[in-house]
Amino acid sequence: MPYVDTKVILENADKHGYGVPALNINNLEFLHYIIEAGIKMNSPVIIETSQGAMKYAGNGDFRKGAEIFVKMVRTFADEANIPVALHLDHGKSFEYIVAAIKAGYSSVMIDASEHPFEENMKITKEIVKIAHAAGVSVEAELGQLAGIEDEAVAAENVLVDPEEAKIFVEETDVDFLAPAVGTSHGAFKFKGAAKIDYDRIKKVKEYVKRPLVLHGASSVVPEFVEIAEKHGADFGGAKGVPAEILKEAVKCGINKVNTDTDLRIAFVAGLREFLNGNPKEFDPRKYFKLAREYTIKVITDRMEVLGSAGKADLF
Numbered sequence: 001m002p003y004v005d006t007k008v009i010l011e012n013a014d015k016h017g018y019g020v021p022a023l024n025i026n027n028l029e030f031l032h033y034i035i036e037a038g039i040k041m042n043s044p045v046i047i048e049t050s051q052g053a054m055k056y057a058g059n060g061d062f063r064k065g066a067e068i069f070v071k072m073v074r075t076f077a078d079e080a081n082i083p084v085a086l087h088l089d090h091g092k093s094f095e096y097i098v099a100a101i102k103a104g105y106s107s108v109m110i111d112a113s114e115h116p117f118e119e120n121m122k123i124t125k126e127i128v129k130i131a132h133a134a135g136v137s138v139e140a141e142l143g144q145l146a147g148i149e150d151e152a153v154a155a156e157n158v159l160v161d162p163e164e165a166k167i168f169v170e171e172t173d174v175d176f177l178a179p180a181v182g183t184s185h186g187a188f189k190f191k192g193a194a195k196i197d198y199d200r201i202k203k204v205k206e207y208v209k210r211p212l213v214l215h216g217a218s219s220v221v222p223e224f225v226e227i228a229e230k231h232g233a234d235f236g237g238a239k240g241v242p243a244e245i246l247k248e249a250v251k252c253g254i255n256k257v258n259t260d261t262d263l264r265i266a267f268v269a270g271l272r273e274f275l276n277g278n279p280k281e282f283d284p285r286k287y288f289k290l291a292r293e294y295t296i297k298v299i300t301d302r303m304e305v306l307g308s309a310g311k312a313d314l315f
């Protein structure tokens, strides 16, 4: 099953109540690992690239980067017996979003969440019009990803307002919505215990009835943090969203689970461990071996947790 519209994957996930990992890549290696993990687990996969990744892949030219990513992902998708989609993550610039659409991305995100509600809605609506005309589906973000820190009430202000979510989706016709429910990006998500607002997710789901996206969903897997730190990394205080919370979030209505940090940490853990144990090695095909193994492990574990394992059969 080849390259598909992200909407096809997410509507299936919504209908059957499971989550699909949306995994960020910057290069060929991570794409290999994701496709390998997807095939091994018989899971649909969503590959995503940030604007920064587009620029990086094109060696400074983001349009070229977008074209390279589409060619790469299509090549692998055509040979894999699982549904594969390519998504632009956190599109903020009109030029990048248009470049992704023109290059053939399956979907784009317009992240105008730093703007006031009305403005976010206006910008999102504009992008939806352009993207839908090209047959590309759209994700938008509402509220801000600040995280719920301990007892911090202030953070409530930036979490999604379910009533606003309803108006936003009706008004913009966006295909998937990323509501801010307490997570944040990177390896330092919570100062106290990890927690997200389940009731808010349920309410948003009830109101918008579309696939929902959880950003900042890395677990910051202790096993790999430990390996990386044993071999020289310093991630002091890193804390992510535990698997049980992700499972519960999916039950509440989350379908797309954005993960970047976990792949980066697993990779660097394997890379550091290998290089420390093999000081004479300088062939990337060899020194990426353990990094590959750990990254695939983090992805396959994630597919089990979200319930996407085995679901490629539904397409």
Ligand SMILES: O=C(CO)COP(=O)(O)O
Residues within 6 Å of the ligand: 024, 089, 090, 184, 185, 186, 187, 214, 215, 216, 217, 218, 219, 258, 259, 260, 261, 262
């Ligand atoms: O939300 C993300 C990409 O959009 C990634 O989140 P993490 O930093 O938790 O991996």
Ligand SMILES: O=C[C@H](O)COP(=O)(O)O
Residues within 6 Å of the ligand: 024, 050, 051, 052, 053, 089, 090, 185, 260, 261
């Ligand atoms: O949410 C953002 C992703 O983790 C990618 O970020 P990036 O801009 O470092 O590529």
Ligand SMILES: [Zn+2]
Residues within 6 Å of the ligand: 111, 113, 114, 141, 144, 145
């Ligand atoms: Zn944002």
Ligand SMILES: [Zn+2]
Residues within 6 Å of the ligand: 090, 185, 215, 216, 258
């Ligand atoms: Zn994100």
